[in-house]
Amino acid sequence: MSRFPNPFSSSSSSSSQPSPAIVPDQQSTPQEETPSRVRNDNPNPRTTAAGFDPEALERGVEAIKKINSSQNAKKVFEITKKQEETRQAEMHVKKAEFEALQAQHETERQRVIYEEQKKLVKQQAETKAQMARYEDELTRKRMQADNESQRARNRELVKMQEESSIRQEQARRTTEEQIQAQRRQTERERAEMERETIRVRAMAEAEGRAHEAKLAEDVNKRMLVERANAEREKWVAAINTTFDHIGGGVRAILTDQNKLVVAVGGITALAAGIYTTREGARVIWGYVDRILGQPSLIRESSRGKYPWSGMISRGISTLSHKTEGPGAKIGNGFGDVILHPSLNKRIEQLAGATANTKSHQAPFRNMLFYGPPGTGKTMAARELARKSGLDYALMTGGDVAPLGSQAVTKIHQLFDWSKKSRKGLLLFIDEADAFLCERNKTYMSEAQRSALNALLFRTGDQSKDIVLALATNRPGDLDSAVSDRIDEVLEFPLPGEEERFKLLKLYLDKYISKVGERKSSWIPSFFRKEQQKIEIKGLTDDILREAAVKTEDFSGREIAKLMASVQAAVYGSQDCVLDPNLFREVIDYKVAEHQQRRNFADAKDGSV
Ligand SMILES: Nc1ncnc2c1ncn2[C@@H]1O[C@H](COP(=O)(O)OP(=O)(O)OP(=O)(O)O)[C@@H](O)[C@H]1O
Numbered sequence: 001m002s003r004f005p006n007p008f009s010s011s012s013s014s015s016s017q018p019s020p021a022i023v024p025d026q027q028s029t030p031q032e033e034t035p036s037r038v039r040n041d042n043p044n045p046r047t048t049a050a051g052f053d054p055e056a057l058e059r060g061v062e063a064i065k066k067i068n069s070s071q072n073a074k075k076v077f078e079i080t081k082k083q084e085e086t087r088q089a090e091m092h093v094k095k096a097e098f099e100a101l102q103a104q105h106e107t108e109r110q111r112v113i114y115e116e117q118k119k120l121v122k123q124q125a126e127t128k129a130q131m132a133r134y135e136d137e138l139t140r141k142r143m144q145a146d147n148e149s150q151r152a153r154n155r156e157l158v159k160m161q162e163e164s165s166i167r168q169e170q171a172r173r174t175t176e177e178q179i180q181a182q183r184r185q186t187e188r189e190r191a192e193m194e195r196e197t198i199r200v201r202a203m204a205e206a207e208g209r210a211h212e213a214k215l216a217e218d219v220n221k222r223m224l225v226e227r228a229n230a231e232r233e234k235w236v237a238a239i240n241t242t243f244d245h246i247g248g249g250v251r252a253i254l255t256d257q258n259k260l261v262v263a264v265g266g267i268t269a270l271a272a273g274i275y276t277t278r279e280g281a282r283v284i285w286g287y288v289d290r291i292l293g294q295p296s297l298i299r300e301s302s303r304g305k306y307p308w309s310g311m312i313s314r315g316i317s318t319l320s321h322k323t324e325g326p327g328a329k330i331g332n333g334f335g336d337v338i339l340h341p342s343l344n345k346r347i348e349q350l351a352g353a354t355a356n357t358k359s360h361q362a363p364f365r366n367m368l369f370y371g372p373p374g375t376g377k378t379m380a381a382r383e384l385a386r387k388s389g390l391d392y393a394l395m396t397g398g399d400v401a402p403l404g405s406q407a408v409t410k411i412h413q414l415f416d417w418s419k420k421s422r423k424g425l426l427l428f429i430d431e432a433d434a435f436l437c438e439r440n441k442t443y444m445s446e447a448q449r450s451a452l453n454a455l456l457f458r459t460g461d462q463s464k465d466i467v468l469a470l471a472t473n474r475p476g477d478l479d480s481a482v483s484d485r486i487d488e489v490l491e492f493p494l495p496g497e498e499e500r501f502k503l504l505k506l507y508l509d510k511y512i513s514k515v516g517e518r519k520s521s522w523i524p525s526f527f528r529k530e531q532q533k534i535e536i537k538g539l540t541d542d543i544l545r546e547a548a549v550k551t552e553d554f555s556g557r558e559i560a561k562l563m564a565s566v567q568a569a570v571y572g573s574q575d576c577v578l579d580p581n582l583f584r585e586v587i588d589y590k591v592a593e594h595q596q597r598r599n600f601a602d603a604k605d606g607s608v
Helices: 010-014 022-027 030-041 055-069 073-255 257-292 307-322 341-359 377-387 401-419 446-458 480-484 497-513 541-550 556-572 580-607
Strands: 298-301 367-370 391-396 425-430 466-472 488-491
Touching: 055 073, 073 257, 073 556, 073 580, 341 377, 341 488, 367 377, 377 391, 377 425, 377 466, 401 425, 401 446, 401 466, 446 480, 497 541, 497 556, 541 580, 556 580
Parallel strands: 367 466, 367 488, 391 425, 425 466
Antiparallel strands: 298 391
C-alpha cells in the first residue's frame, strides 16, 4: 500500500497542504467537474483488454495542460516539487520509521521466535525427559511386574516342589508304615507260632515227663512199700525189745524204793541241765553273732557270715577248683563281665590303684557306678574287689527303709563290721538312690533321713578300711552330700554290638555248651544233680553276630535271659538239639518281646 499522494488522482485532495494547482481546481466550475463526476458515475468504465483504465492518465494530461496554461505554472511546479520533496522527506522519515518499526518488529519477531524456539526446546527437553521418565517408569514397572511374576512362578514352583516332596514323604511313610505293619504282623504271627510251638513242645515234654514220672512213681511206690514194710518190721522188733528191757527196768525200780528215788532225781536233774544248757547257748550265740556275725543289711559278702565260714568256703572252693585239673583257672578275671574295652580298662586301672592304695596305707577312693539296669554294675564291683584284693560286701538301698528306727543302728553296725576286715572291704550299695536320695524330698521318712545322716557321718573322712561303691540307675537323685563323697564316676552303658556278640557267646557257653558236662568234684556224684547235655548243630559265629545286630538296646541281663530262654526252648524240643532255626526263632520272639516292652514303657511315659 503506497502512502504517497497521486497528483493525478481525484482523491489527492486528502493531502495535508493545499497546492496552488488545486486551488484553481477547487474553484473550477461545475462544468469542469462534470466529466469527472460523469466519469465516476460511469457504470461502465472503459478498460483495455488487459483491464487497464486510461481515465487517470487522461485526467493527468488534462491537469498538466491546465497547469501549463496557468501563469503560475512555474510556481505550481516548484510548490509541487517542494511538496513532493517534503512528501518524499516525510516518506523517508516514515520509511525510516517504518523500517525501524519493521526492524523492531523483526527483532521482536526474532525474539519471539527465539523465545518460542527456546520454549519449544525446553518443552521438547521436558517432553523428552518426561518421556524418558515415563519410559523409565514403564521399564521399572515392567521389570517389577516381571520380577513379581517370576517370584510368583518361583513360589508356585517351590510350592509344587514342596507339595510333591510332601506327597513323596507321605507315600514313603505310608509304604514304611505298611512294611512295618506287615513286619509286625509277621513277627506277631511268628512269635505266636513260636509260642504255640514251644507250648506244644512243652506240653508234649511235660506229658512225656509225667508219663515217665508216673511209671517211675509206680516202681518207686512199690519199692517204698516194700522198704516201709521191712522198716516197720524192724522197728516193731526193736520197740518190742526196748519195751521188754524198759519193762524189766521199771519193774525193778518200782519194786526197789531206793532205785525209785535215784531215778526220779536223775530225770529231774537231766531236764534242768538240758534247759539251762539250751538257754545259755542261746544267750552266748546271740552275743557271738552280734560281735562276729555279718550285719543283716549285708546280702552277699566274700567274708561269709562268720570269720570261720569264710575260711571254710575258701577251703571248699580251693578244693573244688583244684579237683578241676592242674590247669584249672581260679575265677574268670574279667572274662565273665563283658564291658566296653575303655570301661574295662578303667576298672582294671581302678583295681590296680585300689590294691596299691591298700599296700601304701593311703585312703581309699569312693566310686559311683551308674547306667541302665542289668549292665553289669554289681558284677564289675565284685570283680573290682576281687582284683584289688579286698573283701566284698553287697547291700541294697531298698533294705534300709523297712528297718525304720532300727536303720541307724544297723548302719553303724555295718560300718563297724566292715572296719574289721583285715584286707579292707569294698562296700557295694546297689540301688543307692533308694536310700541316699536328696534329703529334702517330702516323701522321705524321718528314719530314712537319719540313716542317710548316719552314713554321711561314717563316710565324712576318707577311709583306709572301706571303699564305698554306689550303683544307681538315676545318679541325679543322689543327695549332694553323697555325690560330694564320690571320687570316681563310671558310666555303664548298654552293650554295643561287639559286646552283645561276646555276651551271646559267653552265655551260649554257660547255659548250653557247658551244660551237662561231668565235672570232677569232691562232692560225691550221688549228691550232684547233673543237667541233660545239649547238642549244638551249625551255630556259627556269623549267626551269633546276626543275633547281636538284632538285639540292639538289650542289656547284659536281657541277653543272659535270652540265652536262658534258648536253653529252655532246647529242653522243650524232643531231641535236645540247638540248631540255627531254633536259635533264630527264640531270638526273634525275644526281640519282639523287648520291642513290646519298650512300647509299653513309652506309652507309660507318654501318659505320665
Ligand atoms: N556286662 C555284663 N557282662 C556279663 N553279664 C552281664 C553283664 N551285664 C549284665 N549281665 C548279666 O545280668 C545280670 C545282672 O547284672 P548286674 O547285677 O551286674 O547288673 P546291674 O547293672 O547291677 O543291674 P541293676 O542296676 O539292676 O542292679 C548278671 O547276673 C549277668 O548275668
